[in-house]
Amino acid sequence: MRTLIHNIGKLCGILPASVRRLEGQDMSLVKCIDDAWLEITDCKISGFGPKESHPELNADEVIDAEGGYVMPTFCDSHTHIVYAGSRDGEFRDKIAGLSYEEIAARGGGILNSADLLHETSEDELFRQSLARVKEIMAKGTGAVEIKSGYGLRTEDELKMLRVIKRLKETVPISIKATFLGAHAVGREYTGNQKGYVDLVCSEMLPRVAGESLADYVDVFCDKGFFTPEDTSRILEVAAKFGLRGKIHANELAVSGGVQVGVSYGALSVDHLERTGEDEIECLKGTETMPVMLPGASFFLGMPYGRAKDFINAGLPVALASDYNPGSSPSGDMRFVMALGCICMRLTPEQSFNACTINTAYAMGVEDRLGSITIGKLASLIITEKLPSLAFIPYSHQTPFIRRVIFSREAHPGTS
Numbered sequence: 001m002r003t004l005i006h007n008i009g010k011l012c013g014i015l016p017a018s019v020r021r022l023e024g025q026d027m028s029l030v031k032c033i034d035d036a037w038l039e040i041t042d043c044k045i046s047g048f049g050p051k052e053s054h055p056e057l058n059a060d061e062v063i064d065a066e067g068g069y070v071m072p073t074f075c076d077s078h079t080h081i082v083y084a085g086s087r088d089g090e091f092r093d094k095i096a097g098l099s100y101e102e103i104a105a106r107g108g109g110i111l112n113s114a115d116l117l118h119e120t121s122e123d124e125l126f127r128q129s130l131a132r133v134k135e136i137m138a139k140g141t142g143a144v145e146i147k148s149g150y151g152l153r154t155e156d157e158l159k160m161l162r163v164i165k166r167l168k169e170t171v172p173i174s175i176k177a178t179f180l181g182a183h184a185v186g187r188e189y190t191g192n193q194k195g196y197v198d199l200v201c202s203e204m205l206p207r208v209a210g211e212s213l214a215d216y217v218d219v220f221c222d223k224g225f226f227t228p229e230d231t232s233r234i235l236e237v238a239a240k241f242g243l244r245g246k247i248h249a250n251e252l253a254v255s256g257g258v259q260v261g262v263s264y265g266a267l268s269v270d271h272l273e274r275t276g277e278d279e280i281e282c283l284k285g286t287e288t289m290p291v292m293l294p295g296a297s298f299f300l301g302m303p304y305g306r307a308k309d310f311i312n313a314g315l316p317v318a319l320a321s322d323y324n325p326g327s328s329p330s331g332d333m334r335f336v337m338a339l340g341c342i343c344m345r346l347t348p349e350q351s352f353n354a355c356t357i358n359t360a361y362a363m364g365v366e367d368r369l370g371s372i373t374i375g376k377l378a379s380l381i382i383t384e385k386l387p388s389l390a391f392i393p394y395s396h397q398t399p400f401i402r403r404v405i406f407s408r409e410a411h412p413g414t415s
């Protein structure tokens with residue numbers, strides 16, 4: 001099957017296949033072609049170029065982009081979109097002045113979501129989660145990482161991961177599953193954190209790996225949650241099952257999470273609202289992607305990650321939504337891109353790269369998504385005519401997405 005998209009006003013986000021992520025000042029460039037065409041053969045990008053090199057309009061399907069932009073779909077490398085209900089009750093406490101930690105310490109927060117999830121059937125959880133996945137697809141997300149972590153009991157963690165598996169089989173976008181048993185200490189283990197970490201290591205991880213339900217492992221390594229020592233124990237066991245880390249670090253305090261993540265070769269360390277020079281130094285020369293989540297800073301009134309300092313130090317930066325009921329109830333990657341520019345002072349080009357190729361890397365799909373590259377999956381956003389790339393974050397609420405084309409790798413048992 002051949003599809004030709006012609007009359008493209010600007011084709012944005014072109015990269016050679018050898019580029020797996022963009023670092024430092026390389027993040028400042030988005031390569032584009034004006035007045036372009038793009039050809040898709042069997043779900044993959046098979047050619048593109050300027051109008052002059054236009055092929056015959058003899059494809060099986062011809063799409064007229066009508067002068068709009070064509071760009072890769074967003075990759076959202078950090079979400080918690082499988083959850084039950086919402087936490088709008090706590091929203092009142094939050095705006096009345098209670099901090100995230102205070103709400104959690106009162107037994108709310110993650111434990112509140114875990115109670116609700118426990119009472120929700122797998123089918124109902126799937127139904128609610130599928131609606132959220134469809135919502136982000138309509139907003140241009142073509143790949144998403146989803147974490148467990150609202151189970152906190154073995155059976156409930158497995159329930160979440162089975163829902164993620166069903167989502168993988170159901171929707172035409174790429175999904176990666178991350179096991180986050182160590183998101184909070186489950187209620188049965190209140191006052192016995194060590195016992196809970198034992199449960200994660202000796203019961204949950206073997207069951208999760210035994211059913212091949214996770215691609216990665218995560219730990220909420222932060223003040224009031226899990227320590228670097230807990231994190232190290234979990235990463236040690238996860239490595240035996242071939243699971244690489246994607247660590248929640250430095251959201252609430254300088255937690256040591258970056259250092260422990262890097263020392264185990266984590267694919268990413270995420271949040272990073274509180275980082276000093278040590279964290280920047282520690283990330284240099286590593287394969288670990290720093291992922292910042294400006295939606296959580298916005299919603300919780302926390303500092304924004306020091307993305308510009310990271311880039312000036314030559315590091316890559318990725319931006320993801322953190323879509324979850326407690327700290328970021330939005331999976332809108334155009335909003336994330338806008339926060340990157342407005343609140344973190346990234347240029348539109350840096351923010352674009354942070355939400356596409358660098359998040360693709362942070363979820364391990366950079367070989368097939370995140371840029372306009374021959375051989376990559378044709379997962380594309382087609383927009384109305386836009387005045388510039390800057391218009392994307394500048395006018396982030398304007399409904400200028402005309403069409404999203406999804407492609408993903410085949411999943412076993414699905415076509």
Ligand code: NIG
Nearest residue numbers: 110220296322324325326327
């Ligand atoms: O990434 N910080 C830890 N986990 C989520 C929030 C989870 C929740 O509050 O439900 C986050 O912000």
Ligand code: FE
Nearest residue numbers: 078080248322
């Ligand atoms: Fe998170």
